[in-house]
Amino acid sequence: MAVYKILVLFLSCLLWQTSHADTFYPADNGYFQYVGRIDFSTPATPRFWASGVYVTARFKGPRCEIVLNDEMLYGTNHNYVSIIIDNKAPVRQQLLGKSDTIRLHQGLGEGPHTIVICKNTEAGIGYMEFAGLRCQELLPLPVSPVRKIEFIGNSITCGSGSDQASVPCGQGQWYDQHNAWKSYGPLTARQLNAQWQLSSVSGIGLVQSCCGMPHTMPKVFDKVNMYRDSIPWDFANYQPDVVAVTLGENDGPQDSARFCQAYVTFLKRLRTYYPAATIVCIDSPMADPAFSPILQRYITAVVAAMQDKKVSKYFYSRKYQSGCGGHPDLAQHQLMANELTAYIKKIKHW
The missing domain is CATH 3.40.50.1110 (SGNH hydrolase)
Structure with missing residues (x-):
């Protein structure tokens, strides 16, 4: 059993080492779509406070990583986000630190995939920043709803x-x-x-x-x-x-x-x-x-x-x-x- 657990851990690490060979696309890439009241004064880390601000992207490959920053207001507040891939059920997750890397790979095929990251908590909990996404290839999005x-x-x-x-x-x-x-x-x-x-x-x-x-x-x-x-x-x-x-x-x-x-x-x-x-x-x-x-x-x-x-x-x-x-x-x-x-x-x- 111990050998089996070690093997599973090794394979998991190998998988994410492979993912790290993917390309990191910073937040100022033109393929990201932002909706909501957002401060773009630092384009590499757009900052937003309001509930419901969302970022949409389209990517190719069986995995991706999202990098988000959390103000951690008062040193204790942690924002919540919802992550939605291909219009499937949202995953609601609380951020854990000043910088969070959220890894997504379960059940993903080669794609293409559409991902939405939505801020669930409001301004009184502090700001969030979107730093970017790591994936095999970032793709242009279809035309947004009019x-x-x-x-x-x-x-x-x-x-x-x-x-x-x-x-x-x-x-x-x-x-x-x-x-x-x-x-x-x-x-x-x-x-x-x-x-x-x-x-x-x-x-x-x-x-x-x-x-x-x-x-x-x-x-x-x-x-x-x-x-x-x-x-x-x-x-x-x-x-x-x-x-x-x-x-x-x-x-x-x-x-x-x-x-x-x-x-x-x-x-x-x-x-x-x-x-x-x-x-x-x-x-x-x-x-x-x-x-x-x-x-x-x-x-x-x-x-x-x-x-x-x-x-x-x-x-x-x-x-x-x-x-x-x-x-x-x-x-x-x-x-x-x-x-x-x-x-x-x-x-x-x-």
Whole structure:
């Protein structure tokens, strides 16, 4: 038995020595596709904070290695990623150190293969950097989906508290249940064959944020790192066809005139960034019975005040609160995505 184990170990080492003879393609290679708010000031290590930022690549060969850097905020936080190969079931993995090499080879044939790396955790957990990919050959990607959607919101949009597969609610760190890949936004976009961008931070509001978040969405919306209100974002980088806004849960009941005016002002600002976009104002799927009708009245008044045929409202058919802290769980994110997919199909004729 001992000889057998040594032989298996030897063969495994031999396999990965062979992989190291493959070519390393740094992150600034033009064959990588990036979607999301990303800081490219250091092209060799693009840096991103937001949930749902994703990198796509196509490669040839039976194996690959991904190299990712983790800020390890406060020396303890470790980001989660989802890795998807050839549209198969995602592998959700937590990074372990400042630099991680993730080796993928099980069940891979010669290809070609398409791989997607998606940041599952949000800005408050710290940044990630994509350093590159090692494989036999990096290939050009097919044409990206033409449709684009941006989802603006709070912890719901981040996918917070949704995934209890590895760490149950109430255990581990507060971010251990984050899963942006399986949150309603990316699910909706994939069902519509669209790209997505999540512009969201836990605790954020329109006029009042909660849970230690010092900024409001109007203040930080033009930043790459919305959590820290830093690094200007160029809106020319991503022009969505649809903008879905889910805000108000963290504001709670407010002076209606103040809240509605702030919402209208924010939507008019969105219109300057996205002149042709369809904007959908969505209620909170986790609002309590007292606040839900109040928020819906606010949104109804805001949409009416806009007098813009491309601004509409959508209210979920029910509440989705089975995840950690009353957030939607993974199954409910799918139900939310199904609702939004049907609504966007209807108004966009997609």
